[in-house]
Every structure is written in C-alpha cells, then in structure tokens.
Amino acid sequence: MSAGATTGTTDPGVAAAAARAAEMVTEGAKVGLGSGRASSAFIAELGARVRRGFRVAGVPTSEASARLARSFGIPLIEIDEDLELDLTVDGADEVAPNLDVIKGRGAAFVRERIVAAASRRQVILVGPEKLVPALCARGGFPVEVIPLARGLCMRRLKAIGVGPSERLDPTGTAPLVSVNGNLIFDCEVAAPLPDGGAARALETAVRAIPGVVDTGLFLGTVERVLVGHPDGRVEVLQRGAPP
Numbered sequence: 001m002s003a004g005a006t007t008g009t010t011d012p013g014v015a016a017a018a019a020r021a022a023e024m025v026t027e028g029a030k031v032g033l034g035s036g037r038a039s040s041a042f043i044a045e046l047g048a049r050v051r052r053g054f055r056v057a058g059v060p061t062s063e064a065s066a067r068l069a070r071s072f073g074i075p076l077i078e079i080d081e082d083l084e085l086d087l088t089v090d091g092a093d094e095v096a097p098n099l100d101v102i103k104g105r106g107a108a109f110v111r112e113r114i115v116a117a118a119s120r121r122q123v124i125l126v127g128p129e130k131l132v133p134a135l136c137a138r139g140g141f142p143v144e145v146i147p148l149a150r151g152l153c154m155r156r157l158k159a160i161g162v163g164p165s166e167r168l169d170p171t172g173t174a175p176l177v178s179v180n181g182n183l184i185f186d187c188e189v190a191a192p193l194p195d196g197g198a199a200r201a202l203e204t205a206v207r208a209i210p211g212v213v214d215t216g217l218f219l220g221t222v223e224r225v226l227v228g229h230p231d232g233r234v235e236v237l238q239r240g241a242p243p
Contacts, residue, residue: 011037013228017125018042020226020234021089024123028055030077032115033069034090035062035108038125038228042089047072059085061115062108063179085119092124092218093139094132095225098196099124099239102135104142104216107167107176107184113214116221124225128235131227134192135199135217142167142216143185144178149211153185156209162202163188182213196220 018041025031025046033043043058043065050056050073057077060066069076077083090112092101101124103109116122132138143164145153150166157164167176167184176184187206193199196219203217227235 011127011228011230012232013127013230013234014038014041014125015228016232016234017127017226017228018045020228020236021123021125022046022049024089025049025056025087029057029086030083031056031058032085032088032090032119032122033058033060033065033074034088034112034115035060035065036091036106038091038127039065039089040068042125043068043074044072047074050074059115059118061090061111062106079114079118083118085115086121088116088119088122090116090122090124092126092130092222092225093216094135094137095124095126095130095237096132096135096196096199099222099225099237100135100196100199100217100219101222101225102139102141102216103218104144104184105139105186107142107178109142109216109218110144110178110180110182110214113218116218121223122221124222126225126227128227128229132192134194136189137192140186140188143187143206144180144213144215145183145185146211146213147181147183149209150183153209153211157185157187157206160202160205161190162206180213
C-alpha cells in the first residue's frame with residue numbers, strides 16, 4: 001500500500017507529486033509541513049521514509065498536520081530565532097502562471113505564511129485543476145481579522161472594492177474562529193486579477209487596514225510548483241523559467 005493510500009489519497013497525480021517532493025528532502029533536513037490533502041500525502045511519503053530510518057524534523061502548519069506527522073514518527077520542532085527551515089511543502093487553491101498562489105480556503109494560511117517565511121524554499125503541490133490564468137479566476141481569497149476590528153475591516157474592505165463575507169463554522173450558525181483566535185473573511189472581487197501588479201496592489205491595500213492579520217495571497221514566495229497529473233506524470237513549474 002502506498003503512502004498516499006495511507007492518508008486516504010486516491011488521486012494518482014497528488015500521490016506522484018507528493019512522492020517527487022519527498023525526494024527533494026535531504027537527510028537531516030528541517031521541513032515545513034503544509035496543510036490539506038496534498039500536504040497530507042507528502043507527510044505520509046516523508047513518514048514512510050522516516051520509518052525506514054531517514055532523519056528529518058518538521059514544523060507543522062496545522063494541528064491536523066501535526067497529528068499526521070506524529071502518527072508516522074516524524075519529530076516535530078518549533079521555530080525559534082536561530083532556526084531556518086530547508087524546505088516547506090504545501091498545497092494551494094489557485095496557481096497563476098507567474099506562480100503567485102492563493103492559499104487558505106482551509107483557514108491555516110497565517111501559520112502557513114510564517115512557516116514559509118522561515119524556509120529557504122517553498123514548494124507547492126497541486127493537480128492541474130488548480131492552475132488558473134489569473135488569481136481569483138475560481139473564487140476569492142481569505143483574510144484573517146482580529147475580532148475587535150470586525151466592523152472596521154468589513155467597511156474598509158467594501159470601500160476598496162472587495163466583497164467580504166464572514167466564514168462560518170461547520171454548524172453554519174456561528175463565525176469560524178481560527179486557531180489564532182481570529183475571524184476569517186472570504187473576499188470576492190469583481191473580476192480575476194489581471195496580473196501580478198494588480199495582485200500586489202490589492203494585497204497592499206488589504207494589509208493596510210487596521211486589524212487585518214494576513215491574507216491568502218502568497219505573492220512571490222513560491223520557488224516551484226509540482227503539478228501531479230492523473231496519469232502519474234509530474235510537471236515542474238519553476239519561478240523565472242521561460243514559458
């Protein structure tokens with residue numbers, strides 16, 4: 001049974017991309033462990049190597065990722081001022097041609113941002129359905145907000161042309177509270193962002209609002225994207241590579 005099957009992943013493309021990412025991890029590396037389906041497949045692949053004696057340490061971006069890593073015996077460490085991670089492997093909700101991505105429809109994006117920032121390299125695993133011609137082609141982006149700033153952020157986001165809605169918990173009756181104790185706003189835009197400049201201008205405007213903790217716009221952070229296709233082929237997209 002493959003590591004992907006161990007985590008419930010039956011998508012051969014995701015499994016292939018996860019296996020390729022695990023091959024990028026060197027003995028003794030310190031690795032950021034992302035959240036979501038693709039990241040779970042990667043953690044399982046890495047865990048299978050650990051069970052065979054491979055030495056590695058991980059920093060999880062969510063409690064779910066931490067539990068999965070522990071189940072495979074992957075040692076977990078914390079980020080301190082002297083720690084630089086060798087690599088972070090994560091998933092994404094949308095990937096633009098310039099490798100800007102949207103993350104966080106699973107609500108872990110603030111921790112994902114911190115772990116990625118503590119890493120030398122960020123690698124993203126996706127299926128071909130996550131590739132888009134422009135960011136926000138298939139949906140909006142999330143914003144994490146301090147509860148005290150709820151009303152102010154709603155008003156300011158609307159003023160800059162973003163349509164925010166407060167994300168609800170699984171019961172649908174109360175606001176979702178992030179692991180950081182904050183609220184998540186799902187923000188819609190009138191049209192896909194035409195280019196990287198537009199995405200950066202929007203991110204700057206949103207981040208300038210008092211009470212905004214972070215956004216799900218990850219711009220210029222990704223070194224490469226591994227695209228796992230249904231036939232098991234893995235396409236590698238690298239920042240700065242010719243189209």
